[in-house]
Amino acid sequence: MQGCMPISYTIEIAKRVVHTRAWGVLCNADLRDYYRALMADLRFLPDLSCLLNLEGVNVFALESRVIAEIASWPVFNVGVRRAIVAPSDVAFGLSRMFSLHAESAGQNVMAFRNEVAAEAWLSSPTDVGQVPARLPCGNYMRVA
Numbered sequence: 001m002q003g004c005m006p007i008s009y010t011i012e013i014a015k016r017v018v019h020t021r022a023w024g025v026l027c028n029a030d031l032r033d034y035y036r037a038l039m040a041d042l043r044f045l046p047d048l049s050c051l052l053n054l055e056g057v058n059v060f061a062l063e064s065r066v067i068a069e070i071a072s073w074p075v076f077n078v079g080v081r082r083a084i085v086a087p088s089d090v091a092f093g094l095s096r097m098f099s100l101h102a103e104s105a106g107q108n109v110m111a112f113r114n115e116v117a118a119e120a121w122l123s124s125p126t127d128v129g130q131v132p133a134r135l136p137c138g139n140y141m142r143v144a
Contacts, residue, residue: 007034011043017122018048023056028066035075046075049122050082053115054091062094069102071109078106081119086111 007030009020018038022030029133048059076082082102086095102109112118 003064006030009034009038011041011048013043013045013048016048018044018050020050020052021056022052022054023058025059025061026054026057027061028063029064031062031070035070039075042098046077047080048076049080050076051085051115051118051122053085054095055085055087055115057091057118060090060094061127064097067094067098068101071098071107074105076107079108080107081122082107083122084109084114085113085118087113 006024007020007022007026008060011018020034022034084095084098086092092111092113099107099109099111110118110121112121
């Protein structure tokens, strides 16, 4: 699809996190290309956490089948925390869809309404291999 959005990321090895920002029009090809680029990046380690900020996206041109497909890709190690900042209702709903599909593949992806809550969750301690019964998720609670 022509005219799709840019996605940029920064890998911070010292902080053990990948910071990703998206803006403009988010389409299927961009999402695929982002994850392919990340996997091909020699600096990327699959045990890094990830903070994906969708605040700048104003149009979501994504198909649900593509969201399900990409959510199941084994880019990050099982259990690694990945937070999606999704302030708009559309972004939040699509992020929850992504997180539910990712969860079925053993991934730990949560959607948040703001970056402060997402960063707090990413940096909070969790026992290895154990998920707390309740996790704060911005404006709602997810019951495990």
